[in-house]
Amino acid sequence: MQLQVDVIASIGEARAVDLNQHTVIVIDVLRATSTIITALANGAASVLPVETVGQARQQYAEGDVLGGERFCKKIAGFDLGNSPHEYTSSWCLNKRIVLTTSNGTRAIQKAVRAEHVLAGAFLNASACARLALSLRRNVALLCTGTQDAFAFEDALCAGMILHEMMSDHRAGTIVTNDLGMLALSAYKQHKGHIHDAVRQCSSGKRLLKLGFSDDVEYCSLTNQVHLVPTLHEHLLIPHRESS
């Protein structure tokens, strides 16, 4: 079996790629997919990603948790912002989380035409790699970025997932694009000190300046969670690996 596993630099570039019959792994390390992974790991039943604040308010139903940010800060009137640390089990257990963020939830919406849509981050990189291999579809690693600009931390995570896929004994031949080769090299260079690298990227520096150093540190942790948020009828639900 040969799999094509390409890295896509931004949401804007995703529009030009035919994602039908693909598995798309949406990566927004700082912080949307890290938040989504954490909420589901802490017992949320599902996450409904929406693009705008208006849609979030409209979709909200009694019993939901309303979460999201603009300019990194919690939206007025919402229950939670976009810090993974807010999504504790006391908030999340058995709840539907309606979430809108500046970039990550928009990227998920852009990927809906794919056959499979997964949410990836450093937190669940290995689990993403294993699930993507089991789905036996070509893979697009979508780096969400910030306001359509390339984000180093997302590409670094893409490089880690690609490395994990290539290292899996079940994988046949895996071929990638030029950006995939770059992401793989970057991961091999920064492997073992991911946090240092993430702190130095523009999103990391922005969050540090705003006092979110705990988020930058937590979102840089690798393979802490063994579930993969998977999109089913517009809802992200946890695909749990059999233990």
Ligand SMILES: O=C(O)[C@H](CS(=O)(=O)O)OP(=O)(O)O
């Ligand atoms: O909440 C975040 O960390 C970012 C905000 S910004 O793009 O860095 O201003 O949003 P996300 O959708 O998680 O990238």
